[in-house]
Amino acid sequence: MEKPVGSLQEQALKRKERLKALRDRQLQVSVIMNVISLRGNAHEESQELKLRNYMPEDEELKERRVPKAKPASVEDKVKDQLEAANPEPVIEEVDLANLAPRKPDWDLKRDVAKKLEKLERRTQKAIAELIRERLKGSEEELAGAVGAVGVEEGDSD
CATH class of the missing domain: 1.20.5 (Single alpha-helices involved in coiled-coils or other helix-helix interfaces)
Incomplete structure (x- = not known):
């Protein structure tokens, strides 16, 4: 009993569809497991997820997004450096006794x-x-x- 060639092709196509559906289910399960693990890790401070450059689509993950850093003002930095570079006022009176070298005794x-x-x-x-x-x-x-x-x-x- 030989099966016609057309029925073999139909069976192959059905098998491919079943495998594709199985892969899609496994992918969905892994995505769900990742989301669950991310939610579970939200309670653990040591493994908290911080999203800096990634724009997530999930609403719960959007809450983890770190706000964009604002660059510091260059004028403020230069002003601070100039203030730090200003020398303290020099003492005008100089005691010669303090400048003279000490005697050996x-x-x-x-x-x-x-x-x-x-x-x-x-x-x-x-x-x-x-x-x-x-x-x-x-x-x-x-x-x-x-x-x-x-x-x-x-x-x-």
């Missing part, structure tokens, strides 16, 4: 300065004490001299 003098202050106070106290003692001694001598002068004047009367 400056650090020793710095370390001994506190001790010298204490010694200076003690020295001033000692000098004041010596002056007071001399004044007391000179007052006694002066009192004695005044008393002696008074005695001599009293004798002459």
Whole structure:
């Protein structure tokens, strides 16, 4: 039993249509799965989809589109750079002591300065004490001299 050639061609065409329909269904299923996975990933921040250059047709994907970036103003950038380049006002007064090189023993003098202050106070106290003692001694001598002068004047009367 041989089948006519026309019926074989018809069967081949039917088979091709079934295969095409099967491929179309598989493609639709994969697209649906992608959309579902995109929606599922919308909740995950680590894999969030950001569309910068792509214009999607799906309404939910349009929400993910990143707005176009506006270029920064060139005038503002140049103005900021010019302000940053302006030098700070130079100090007009210059202390020559700060410019002069330090002597080799400056650090020793710095370390001994506190001790010298204490010694200076003690020295001033000692000098004041010596002056007071001399004044007391000179007052006694002066009192004695005044008393002696008074005695001599009293004798002459």
